[in-house]
Amino acid sequence: DADVTQTPRNRITKTGKRIMLECSQTKGHDRMYWYRQDPGLGLRLIYYSFDVKDINKGEISDGYSVSRQAQAKFSLSLESAIPNQTALYFCATSERQSNYGYTFGSGTRLTVV
Amino acid sequence: EDQVTQSPEALRLQEGESSSLNCSYTVSGLRGLFWYRQDPGKGPEFLFTLYSAGEEKEKERLKATLTKKESFLHITAPKPEDSATYLCAVQARGDYKLSFGAGTTVTVRA
Numbered sequence: 001d002a003d004v005t006q007t008p009r010n011r012i013t014k015t016g017k018r019i020m021l022e023c024s025q026t027k028g029h030d031r032m033y034w035y036r037q038d039p040g041l042g043l044r045l046i047y048y049s050f051d052v053k054d055i056n057k058g059e060i061s062d063g064y065s066v067s068r069q070a071q072a073k074f075s076l077s078l079e080s081a082i083p084n085q086t087a088l089y090f091c092a093t094s095e096r097q098s099n100y101g102y103t104f105g106s107g108t109r110l111t112v113v
Numbered sequence: 114e115d116q117v118t119q120s121p122e123a124l125r126l127q128e129g130e131s132s133s134l135n136c137s138y139t140v141s142g143l144r145g146l147f148w149y150r151q152d153p154g155k156g157p158e159f160l161f162t163l164y165s166a167g168e169e170k171e172k173e174r175l176k177a178t179l180t181k182k183e184s185f186l187h188i189t190a191p192k193p194e195d196s197a198t199y200l201c202a203v204q205a206r207g208d209y210k211l212s213f214g215a216g217t218t219v220t221v222r223a
């Protein structure tokens with residue numbers, strides 16, 4: 001099994017719908033992150049969490065919300081999806097001062113039509 | 114604000130044709146510079162961490178080097194299986210996050 005698992009892998013949704021992307025990890029890491037990846041823009045941080053009670057906005061949090069249900073689970077929600085939220089979404093985990101940076105999930109490809 | 118710029122955006126190589134990818138960065142006190150490999154439809158996978166100017170790391174046909182302003186990823190005698198997008202990221206001292214470049218997509222033809 002993968003260390004960081006994201007579901008679903010692919011999703012097509014309509015404008016205005018609420019959608020949740022889920023992430024679970026078996027690494028035992030405290031820190032979890034949600035990034036989105038767009039062609040030519042690289043990975044941009046949406047939200048991050050250092051533990052269950054510590055959740056923070058990243059550089060592009062508008063239109064998104066998150067929930068840290070447990071140390072191992074971190075979900076990203078789009079309250080009312082819009083087409084420019086079409087992107088590849090990655091969940092990642094890390095230790096406090098990791099020498100390896102992040103461990104990434106395989107991503108969720110989201111299309112908003 | 115930390116900035117990372119990777120060049121070129123895309124690189125097409127013949128098998129065996131060595132080349133280098135560039136990662137230029139500005140950061141207020143570098144803790145580490147990270148290189149990742151990303152295959153289509155997958156998440157980035159860790160390759161190297163470099164901490165100080167002059168440091169070098171090697172793995173198979175890949176070699177990463179670091180100066181105070183940039184890092185290079187050298188690909189020696191590449192094979193088709195080296196085709197991927199290579200991402201560079203920096204982390205500032207005392208910071209939690211990685212700042213990523215947009216990546217260089219490498220295609221190696223047999």
